[in-house]
Amino acid sequence: MKYTCCERLMWHIIAPASLRYLSKRGWDAPSLKKKAKMIYRQIVKRTPNIGGLTGNSLHICLVAGMIWLSIYEAAEGKMGEECFGNMVVAGMESPIVKASFTRKAKAAFTLAAQQKRADKAVRDNAAPGGAFNWQAEVILGRDAEEYTILYRQCGLCTLGRQEELPHLVPYLCALDTLSIDWMGGSLYRTKTLAAGGDCCDFYICKKDSKWDREQKAGGLLC
DSSP states (O other): OOOOHHHHHHHHHHHHHHHHHHHHTTOOHHHHHHHHHHHHHHHHHHSOOOSHHHHOTTHHHHHHHHHHHHHHHHTTTOOOHHHHHHHHHHHHTSHHHHHHHHTTHHHHSSHHHHHHHHHHHHHHHTSSOGGGSOEEEEEOOSSTTEEEEEEEEOHHHHHHHHTTOGGGHHHHTHHHHHHHHHTTEEEEOSOOTTTTOSSEEEEEEETTSHHHHHHHHTTOOO
């Protein structure tokens, strides 16, 4: 993968919020930033291209994972898993990242949005990258307020194995829960690839819809 303006921009969006979280907890953020940025560029270089920003909507997810793993690697074994997970959430809560999802909330649960998501999955599935790309099936809902996505391959899982940090990948699942929440949805799933499942079974419904109430009544966990 090439280190393009997308990779540079993503660093400037996600890394500052992540490093601020660590700085507040006593980490030497400037030193960590310097090491992490070098590692990040190395990870980008050794990771296959999966279609770029315009060719694969999940390119950004893969790049975000590279940033967080690079910071972890820069910590040289001194960062615990809980700290890593909290750092990921802090990076996701960067105002730019959060705003990019919240502004989609009004149009997220429409039949047109569902079809667009399904069409995008077909395009993304065909992108290059082999195991570093995602493979998804979008199952249209019974109405505009629910749909399902089955991920049978996850690029972040492959990235975790490449960096010999597969145990950290479950913490990257915060990308899913937070982004869907900000778009006005609830995410329910019973298994993930990161936790050893045969797929990630995303059931997504609009908050407080009849489908959301039905799920909550059934006692399913998000």
